[in-house]
Amino acid sequence: TRGGPVLAVDGPAAAGKGTLAKRLASSLNLPYLDTGLLYRAVGRLVLDAGQDPAAPAEDFARRLRAEDTQRKGLRTQEVARAASLVAAQPAVRSALVETQRRFAQERGGVLDGRDIGTAIFPDADVKLFITASPATRALRRFLQMGEDPKAEGAAARLAAMEADLQARDAADAGRQAAPMQVAADAVVIETDTLSADAVLAEALRVVRERLGTHTA
Numbered sequence: 627t628r629g630g631p632v633l634a635v636d637g638p639a640a641a642g643k644g645t646l647a648k649r650l651a652s653s654l655n656l657p658y659l660d661t662g663l664l665y666r667a668v669g670r671l672v673l674d675a676g677q678d679p680a681a682p683a684e685d686f687a688r689r690l691r692a693e694d695t696q697r698k699g700l701r702t703q704e705v706a707r708a709a710s711l712v713a714a715q716p717a718v719r720s721a722l723v724e725t726q727r728r729f730a731q732e733r734g735g736v737l738d739g740r741d742i743g744t745a746i747f748p749d750a751d752v753k754l755f756i757t758a759s760p761a762t763r764a765l766r767r768f769l770q771m772g773e774d775p776k777a778e779g780a781a782a783r784l785a786a787m788e789a790d791l792q793a794r795d796a797a798d799a800g801r802q803a804a805p806m807q808v809a810a811d812a813v814v815i816e817t818d819t820l821s822a823d824a825v826l827a828e829a830l831r832v833v834r835e836r837l838g839t840h841t842a
């Protein structure tokens with residue numbers, strides 16, 4: 627048995643999973659793990675080694691150290707694309723399963739990713755699937771990267787961002803190994819018209835309903 631509840635936060639790129647998961651963890655006093663960083667760190671190591679991210683990357687995943695996930699420069703589109711390619715490899719995913727399960731063993735936790743509620747913790751206490759339209763998500767990531775939507779050439783860069791996110795979503799949803807999908811018992815939150823505060827409020831409502839009022 628685990629020392630606390632596990633909350634799974636899954637969904638497509640730039641939906642606001644990390645923002646929500648971090649805030650849920652601090653509201654509920656639970657540890658938080660951004661599992662995308664594990665795949666991004668493996669992608670970074672592969673790129674650094676000059677290897678094609680589509681080539682077998684299991685060794686990089688096995689050798690992954692905590693410091694690798696704390697490096698700067700993991701939030702770029704190049705690293706995200708490499709992450710998605712290594713993440714499609716079953717051997718890479720297997721190498722990272724125990725790290726994720728162990729993380730929540732002692733005190734429970736909030737984990738965000740693609741397969742937390744379906745593959746890593748099919749028995750999670752609460753499963754949330756956070757989503758928004760591709761246009762909303764592209765704009766969120768664009769602003770997050772410090773881009774100004776009114777700047778010269780911004781419309782083309784925003785369109786390229788949207789295409790990039792959609793290509794990654796399609797790969798993540800279409801792969802054989804732990805594809806991104808809505809778990810049968812997940813609550814879907816459509817966030818197009820919701821602020822980050824409103825998403826948190828809705829998620830906390832679901833948490834209270836699932837865990838009982840004493841915990842939240």
Ligand code: CDP
Pocket residue numbers: 637638639640641642643644645646766767769770817820821822823825
């Ligand atoms: O983790 P994920 O890639 O799903 O998204 P994120 O990095 O947490 O969020 C992307 C951006 O959307 C951040 O700049 C958030 O502040 C913003 N945002 C949000 O998370 N939720 C909303 N409802 C609106 C905006």
Ligand code: CDP
Pocket residue numbers: 638639640641661662663665666706709710711713714738739740741742794798
């Ligand atoms: O922040 P964003 O949603 O753009 O990406 P991320 O959550 O950091 O994940 C980067 C990539 O890692 C995704 O496109 C997936 O291919 C992969 N990933 C995964 O396969 N399983 C997870 N649990 C988390 C991420």
